[in-house]
Amino acid sequence: ECSTFGITADPLTMFAAFYSALIHDVDHPGIGNVDFAKEKPDLAMIYKNTSIAEQNSVDLAWSLLMVRIAFVNVLQQHVVTL
DSSP: OOOOTTGGGOHHHHHHHHHHHHHTTTTOOSSOHHHHHHHOHHHHHHTTTSSHHHHHHHHHHHHHHHHHHHHHHHHHHTOOOO
């Protein structure tokens, strides 16, 4: 028997699980955070040298999602109905 732990009962939880899996390691350079901090000191400073690659992945993915949502909203406002 396979249990979903209630995830399939809640659309927001389903979205969160899917989105988390989708954005995992977006823009990750394939190196550890110590080396990432040396290569990208500006990002290290933004994220206070804590989980730099991971926080960058979340920020990038979230900003792309927000741009997409804003674009769809603009398109919907300009659609002419017949």
